Amino acid sequence: MPPLLELVDVTARYGPVQALHGVSLTVGEGEIVAVLGANGAGKTTTLRAISNTVRREGEIRFGGKAVGRKGPESVARFGIAHVPEGRGTFAELTVWENLRLGAYSRRGSVKDDFARVLSYFPWIQDRRNQQAGTLSGGEQQMLALARAFMQRPRLLLLDEPSLGLAPVLVTEVFRIVRELNEHEGLTVLVVEQNAHIALQVAQTAYVLEVGRVALSGPSAELQEHESVRRSYLGY
Amino acid sequence: MEAVRRLNYRERRANRIGTGVSPAVVIALVAAAIFLLVGSLLSPIFAQQTVAGLAQGAVFASLALALVLIYRATEVINFAQGEMAMATTYFAYQLTLWHVSYWWAFFLTLIIAFFFGAIVQVAIIRPVQRSVIAVVIVTVGMFVLIDGLVTWKWGADLKFMPAPFGNTVYHVGSVAFARQDIGTLVVTIISVVLLWVLFKFTKLGLAMRAAALRPASAALVGVRVNRMLAIGWGLAAVLGAVAGLMTEPTVFLQPTMMQAVLLYAFAAAVLGGLESPAGAVIGGLALGVFLNLVGQYVGFATSELRLPIAFAVLLIVLLVKPHGLFGSKQVRRV
Amino acid sequence: MKRFSVAHPLLVIGALVIALLPFQMSGYHTGLGAHVAIFFIAILGLNILTGYTGQISIGHGAFMAIGGYTTAVMSHYHHTNLILTLPLAFAIAFCFGVLVGIPALRFSGVYLALATFALAVSVPQFTLKFSSFLGGSNGLQTSTTKSNAWIYGVSWSCAAILYLVAWLVLRGRTGRAFRAIRDSEVAAAASGVTLPIYKTLAFGISAAFAGVAGSLFVIATNGFAQPNEFAVFLSLTLLIGAAVAGLGSLWGILVGAVFVALLPTVSADVPLIGSSHGQDVVFGLIVIVIMLLLPTGFAGLLYRLRSLPGIRTPVEKEAGG
Numbered sequence: 086m087p088p089l090l091e092l093v094d095v096t097a098r099y100g101p102v103q104a105l106h107g108v109s110l111t112v113g114e115g116e117i118v119a120v121l122g123a124n125g126a127g128k129t130t131t132l133r134a135i136s137n138t139v140r141r142e143g144e145i146r147f148g149g150k151a152v153g154r155k156g157p158e159s160v161a162r163f164g165i166a167h168v169p170e171g172r173g174t175f176a177e178l179t180v181w182e183n184l185r186l187g188a189y190s191r192r193g194s195v196k197d198d199f200a201r202v203l204s205y206f207p208w209i210q211d212r213r214n215q216q217a218g219t220l221s222g223g224e225q226q227m228l229a230l231a232r233a234f235m236q237r238p239r240l241l242l243l244d245e246p247s248l249g250l251a252p253v254l255v256t257e258v259f260r261i262v263r264e265l266n267e268h269e270g271l272t273v274l275v276v277e278q279n280a281h282i283a284l285q286v287a288q289t290a291y292v293l294e295v296g297r298v299a300l301s302g303p304s305a306e307l308q309e310h311e312s313v314r315r316s317y318l319g320y
Numbered sequence: 321m322e323a324v325r326r327l328n329y330r331e332r333r334a335n336r337i338g339t340g341v342s343p344a345v346v347i348a349l350v351a352a353a354i355f356l357l358v359g360s361l362l363s364p365i366f367a368q369q370t371v372a373g374l375a376q377g378a379v380f381a382s383l384a385l386a387l388v389l390i391y392r393a394t395e396v397i398n399f400a401q402g403e404m405a406m407a408t409t410y411f412a413y414q415l416t417l418w419h420v421s422y423w424w425a426f427f428l429t430l431i432i433a434f435f436f437g438a439i440v441q442v443a444i445i446r447p448v449q450r451s452v453i454a455v456v457i458v459t460v461g462m463f464v465l466i467d468g469l470v471t472w473k474w475g476a477d478l479k480f481m482p483a484p485f486g487n488t489v490y491h492v493g494s495v496a497f498a499r500q501d502i503g504t505l506v507v508t509i510i511s512v513v514l515l516w517v518l519f520k521f522t523k524l525g526l527a528m529r530a531a532a533l534r535p536a537s538a539a540l541v542g543v544r545v546n547r548m549l550a551i552g553w554g555l556a557a558v559l560g561a562v563a564g565l566m567t568e569p570t571v572f573l574q575p576t577m578m579q580a581v582l583l584y585a586f587a588a589a590v591l592g593g594l595e596s597p598a599g600a601v602i603g604g605l606a607l608g609v610f611l612n613l614v615g616q617y618v619g620f621a622t623s624e625l626r627l628p629i630a631f632a633v634l635l636i637v638l639l640v641k642p643h644g645l646f647g648s649k650q651v652r653r654v
Numbered sequence: 655m656k657r658f659s660v661a662h663p664l665l666v667i668g669a670l671v672i673a674l675l676p677f678q679m680s681g682y683h684t685g686l687g688a689h690v691a692i693f694f695i696a697i698l699g700l701n702i703l704t705g706y707t708g709q710i711s712i713g714h715g716a717f718m719a720i721g722g723y724t725t726a727v728m729s730h731y732h733h734t735n736l737i738l739t740l741p742l743a744f745a746i747a748f749c750f751g752v753l754v755g756i757p758a759l760r761f762s763g764v765y766l767a768l769a770t771f772a773l774a775v776s777v778p779q780f781t782l783k784f785s786s787f788l789g790g791s792n793g794l795q796t797s798t799t800k801s802n803a804w805i806y807g808v809s810w811s812c813a814a815i816l817y818l819v820a821w822l823v824l825r826g827r828t829g830r831a832f833r834a835i836r837d838s839e840v841a842a843a844a845s846g847v848t849l850p851i852y853k854t855l856a857f858g859i860s861a862a863f864a865g866v867a868g869s870l871f872v873i874a875t876n877g878f879a880q881p882n883e884f885a886v887f888l889s890l891t892l893l894i895g896a897a898v899a900g901l902g903s904l905w906g907i908l909v910g911a912v913f914v915a916l917l918p919t920v921s922a923d924v925p926l927i928g929s930s931h932g933q934d935v936v937f938g939l940i941v942i943v944i945m946l947l948l949p950t951g952f953a954g955l956l957y958r959l960r961s962l963p964g965i966r967t968p969v970e971k972e973a974g975g
Contacts (some may be wrong), residue, residue, distance in 0.1 A: 136540065161542035162465055173537040186530050189523065190542030236541065397764060399890075448944050452709075454949035456767075457897045458942050460890050465938025583775055590768050624782045631772035635757070638769065642760050645678065 087149050089114040089272050090135070090240055097127075097142035104130040106296040107143070112240070112289075117266050117273045119287035119304070121280050121317055127296040128276040129170055132242045135274075136160045136167040148239065162190045166238035170245055172229040176218025180209055183200045183217050183228055187235030189190050195235070201269075202231045205261060223254035234271075241265075243275040245280065255279065259286050280317035286309060294318070345645050349602065349624045354616050355374075356609065362496040375501035377608020378508035382563035383578075383585035384555035384592065384600035385512065393532040393552045394445070396455040400462035402582030404440070405560030406575065408433040409568055412561075413481050422482045426565060430558050437557025438550040445553070446546065470619045471575045479573035484565070504566045510615055511562050513600055515555070519597075528552060583627060587634045593647025603645065607633070668908075669814070676806050684802040685874065686916060691809035692870045694911035695816050697895045699863025701907060702820060706832035707856040709758065713770030715889030716777035716863045719881075721747045721865025722872035723781065723788060726879035729796035734961035736798060739814065740869050746857045747865020755857025759850055778881040793880035796872065805874045812870060816863055817904070832856055856964065864892075873914060893940055900951025909952040913944075 090112040097105040105127045112118045120128050134141040135152070137160050145152040147163060157167070166187075167173075175183055184202060188195040203210055206227055212220070217228060226246055233241055243262070247255040259282055265271045277283035284290055284304040292300040292313060300307065307313050360367035383401060390398050406558035408429050415425035444462065449453040485503035489496050494503075519525035531537040540547050563585075564578060571577050588607045592599020611630060614621050621629055637645065668736050676684045719741035728734040728742060754773065761769050781788040788794060800808075823829060833854045834842035843849050872879045891914050897911030917937055949957055 136538070138540075157536075157539035158542050158544050161540055167540050169537070169540065173540055175531050175534055175537060178526075178529065182526055185523070185526055186538070186541050186543070215427070232541070314376055391764070397768070444942060444946070446746070448949050451898050451949040454945045457894055458945045461938045461941030461945065462896060463890075463938070464934050465942065468932070468934025468936075468938060472932065481811065541852055586771070590765065622783070624779050628776035628779050631776050634772060635769060637767060639757060639760055642765065 086111055087112060089148060090274065091144070091146040092131070092135070093144040093146075094256065095131070095134050095141055095145060096320055097130050097139050097141040099130075104139075104296055105134060108134075108293070108296070108298055110298065112272060112274050114239075114269055115171075115266070115272055116289060117263070117275065117287040118294060119280075119283040119290040121278075121283060121290055121313075122293035122299075123277070123316075125295075126220050126293040128293055129244055130296075131278055131293070131316075132167060132169070132244050132274070136165060136168070138169070140253065152310040161236065163191070164238075164239040166233035166236040166240070168229045168233050168244060168246070170223050170248070173230070174225050175231050176216065176242060178217055179214050180217055180220070180228060181213040182237050183232050187232035191235075191237065198235055198237060202234055203233070204262065206231050216221070221250070222249050223257070226250060226254070226258055227261070230258070230265075233311045234265060234269075239272060241271055243273060243274045245267060245278060247277060247279045255282060262286065282311070290297045324607050336474040342540075344562050345641075349606075352606070356540045360424055364493065365614070365616065367495045368497070370609055371497050371501055373609035373612030374605055375504040375608070376515065377588075379503050379566050379581060379604075380584045380588045380608055381601040381604025382508050382511065382559050382566070383581055384589040384604045385515070385597055386563070387585055387589045388592070388594060388597050388600040389552055389556045389559070391589070392597075393528070393549055394449065394455070395454055396445075396459070397580075397586070398556070399456065399459040400466060401459075401556065401560055402578035402585070403463050403470075404433075404436065404557055405564035405581075406471055406578040408436065408557065408561040409564035409577070410470055410562075410573065412565060413474075413479060413573055418623065422484055423589040426484070429561050429565065433557040433561035434554040436554075437560075438554035440557075441550045441553035442546075446549075451585075465574055474573075475577055481568050481573060483569050485569075507562060507566060511559065515559075515597075533572035547603070584608075584630055587630045590644055591634050591637055593641075593644025596644065596646035599646030601643055657778050659845055665904075667952060681802045684806045686919065687848070688731060688802065688806040688809040688870070688874050690911050691806070691813040692867045692874060693892070693895055693915045694813050695809075695870070695906050695908060696867035696892050697899055697910050698813075698817065698820055699860040699867070700803070700892055701860075701899065702824070702832070702863070702894045703739075703860035704855050706829070706836055707823065707853055708836040709853065709856065710763065710767040711770040711857075712767050712893050713754075713773035713862070714892050715884050715886065716770075716773045717751060717861040717864035718868030718871060718892075719777050719879075719884035720750050720782070720861075721868030722879045722884065723794065723868075724865070725869040725872050726794040726796055726877070727788070729798065729877070730794050733797045734798065736873055737808065737945075740866055743865040743869040744862045747868070748862035750859040750865075752854050752863020754861070756850075759853055771886075771889070774886050776809075778884050779886075781881040785969050789879065791881060793878045796877035796879075799877040800873060805842050805870070809870050809874070812866055816866065819887040820863075828852070828855070849864065896951075898944060898948075898951050899949075900953025901952035906953035907924055907950060943949035 088111040090110075092110045094102065094107045094109055094290050095105055096107055108127065108131055109121075110118070110131075120131060122128050130134070130139060133139040135145060137152075137154060137157050140154070147165065152163065153159065156210060161167070165197055175186065178186070184199065188198065191198075208224070209231065211225075219224065220228060230243075230246075246262070250258065262275070263286055266273055273287075275283060275287065284307060287304050290301065290304050290307050291298050292307070300310065300313065302310075308318070339437055342578060356370050360370050383405065386401050386405075387398060390396065390401070411432060412425045412429040415428060416422060420428070440462070444458055445455060483500065485499045490499060490500045490502075491497075511586045519529060522551055527538070528548045528551060530541070531543050531545045532552070535545045539549075563581065567577060585604065588604035589600045590603075591607060592601070592603030607630060610633065611626055614629060615623070615626065641647070672687075675687060679687065696714060696718060700711065703709050703711055724743040724746050725736065725739040728739045729736060734742075754770075758766055758769065779900065782790055785791070831842070831847045834845065834847055835849065835852060838848060870885070871883070875883060895910040895914040897910075898913045899906040917940060918933060920936075
């Protein structure tokens with residue numbers, strides 16, 4: 086079976102500054118893949134390159150088909166949901182409106198999906214009409230996940246979900262990500278600075294350094310790897 | 321820790337109210353409404369001026385709402401909004417010349433206005449979208465261009481359209497209400513309500529709001545942001561057409577008919593807070609009533625000073641509330 | 655603002671050309687040349703405000719009106735020498751500029767733009783209200799009128815003098831303060847720049863320049879100060895001129911001034927639509943097209959040209975873009 090997502094030698098730049106120097110990675114269907122690395126390594130840029138939020142060169146294939154360079158809107162409609170840095174929630178709109186926006190590009194009935202979302206995030210029911218900006222950090226992250234789920238994507242791009250969250254919430258968020266992966270068959274590509282939890286949840290991981298893939302492999306291997314342990318796991 | 325939690329909660333409550341409507345403003349408005357009601361009951365002239373002021377204000381409100389729609393989405397002021405409204409009104413006029421009955425011409429014009437606005441956004445605004453000052457200049461250029469085109473095609477002399485509501489005057493006690501004024505109010509209320517329904521309850525309206533608030537995030541859920549902008553401009557043009565068609569019975573058709581209205585609409589829009597549609601409507605109505613009453617009762621305020629007075633009011637309000645009555649310091653998010 | 659090092663020889667040539675032109679041109683064209691100088695001064699002033707402290711004004715027509723009416727009133731009622739009215743207009747417009755600049759501190763961005771727009775709209779109305787003193791819609795006439803050549807000479811002399819003044823002001827501490835404010839008010843304040851003083855000063859200076867332009871404008875219009883000459887459209891014209899000029903380049907300002915001074919005349923000559931309204935159509939079209947092609951104005955174009963490897967002055971780094 087061909088991988089769901091393939092990046093071949095992708096480069097990206099912000100104006101005159103080159104952020105990715107040729108990144109190649111694959112994500113298999115049903116997998117959770119982590120992208121690790123220090124600040125500025127190009128992790129976020131990689132996700133942005135996939136969702137066409139930043140201009141890129143190189144090949145990206147999704148479900149075997151080439152992803153055009155048209156713009157984030159078309160990528161979303163392709164079946165890729167990107168939860169960016171900062172969550173991308175619409176703070177001025179209500180929780181329910183955020184979910185409705187998630188379902189924006191969907192055709193057909195979405196009532197079942199609302200029910201499904203509520204089964205994963207039951208607290209949403211009581212907070213439907215609350216302004217999203219007044220939610221706590223953890224709740225906003227969950228809302229972002231819920232919204233992405235409403236898109237019923239084949240691939241979920243998650244950018245640093247642990248950012249700004251207390252450890253308890255981080256565990257909770259990743260628990261839900263794993264559930265969505267196992268029960269809904271959602272493939273996940275997660276960018277994380279928290280290498281610990283990322284390597285626990287993901288099957289495969291890539292380590293980026295200065296815009297290039299420095300290491301890759303099954304998580305178990307990387308967890309034992311000398312330099313990974315030193316630089317990212319702290320021991 | 322508790323203190324921090326409490327502070328956050330208060331901040332969140334303020335956010336919950338959303339558009340920065342402070343209780344003081346609400347109280348002031350309710351007081352003003354009561355004042356108007358009482359005054360109208362006591363003095364027929366007061367009542368007449370109030371209703372006439374409301375009708376005028378309704379026209380300001382329509383155009384102000386158009387301005388706010390565009391500003392919310394693209395952070396630019398469309399200087400050509402009035403001229404676009406004027407041009408669409410001339411189009412309606414042309415339809416009546418071709419023996420189309422008034423109300424058919426009205427609705428056809430609204431449809432054409434929508435496409436007019438959308439096309440302007442796509443062809444002229446979109447290429448220069450990145451530079452705010454370039455957009456402003458382009459709208460100024462459009463102002464002049466449209467003015468010239470209309471004058472060339474139809475001439476600068478006064479033209480007349482059939483009156484939409486007739487010239488009847490209703491008498492309630494000793495107070496005279498023009499049917500035209502009532503009609504203007506009703507039409508404006510209907511268009512504002514329809515717009516509200518669109519934005520609050522439909523998928524399209526939600527997408528448009530999302531595109532205006534956070535275009536990058538909207539794109540990530542599949543909203544075609546540019547298309548939403550074009551639709552926004554189309555709707556704004558429709559509002560402008562309504563404003564133009566409701567102005568025509570009073571000042572009749574001439575190329576300069578909307579220029580003063582545009583200025584009052586600016587004042588109303590800023591008064592209400594440029595990002596607040598409700599503010600634009602209330603600002604427009606308030607301005608209309610205020611100007612009429614001041615003109616009636618303050619001797620110094622002759623007609624030449626109407627415009628400066630409107631702006632003086634605006635400036636005073638802005639000094640107290642720099643973001644308008646209903647505005648709040650919105651930080652642009654991506 | 656502008657380093658002369660690169661432009662020096664060009665500047666001398668330019669000055670020579672300007673000085674010698676009237677001998678080659680008819681009176682009518684000399685009059686147009688004077689208008690270019692007038693707009694040059696006004697746009698220069700506007701550039702100081704917008705380009706340097708980032709405060710947008712769509713109301714400089716009002717300051718031109720103040721300067722213009724100062725000249726008209728002094729000449730009409732007191733028979734003051736026209737040249738003496740110029741520094742007077744400068745001073746009075748400066749005061750008004752400061753007066754406007756103080757409440758303007760409260761506004762920013764589009765709110766400031768609209769507040770100044772309100773000014774532009776309202777000021778002409780006052781001339782109508784106080785028509786007995788200010789001549790009403792018929793306008794006010796100066797006691798003497800001058801020839802086109804005289805006006806040309808005086809206008810361009812003023813332009814040169816005021817350009818020098820601008821240069822001196824902007825290269826020094828004030829200029830640095832202005833630039834700091836434009837780039838980041840917070841940082842500027844943190845570095846010890848007293849924001850209110852400098853922002854108001856900028857308003858005052860730019861208004862003073864506009865005032866002189868207005869005086870010259872009245873003198874150039876046969877000595878007539880009329881409210882509809884100073885209507886909204888004038889402020890919008892200045893804005894267009896500033897946008898075409900782009901930010902911070904001397905040549906840009908010159909191009910902007912030429913553009914707005916000559917375009918109406920050029921548009922009238924184009925036999926496109928025939929009636930006088932052909933002029934508006936052409937004007938509008940050209941403005942739109944120019945903005946579509948050059949959103950950063952002429953200065954931006956220069957910047958892009960100068961960005962070719964090798965030719966890059968520190969000055970141009972600040973221009974447009």
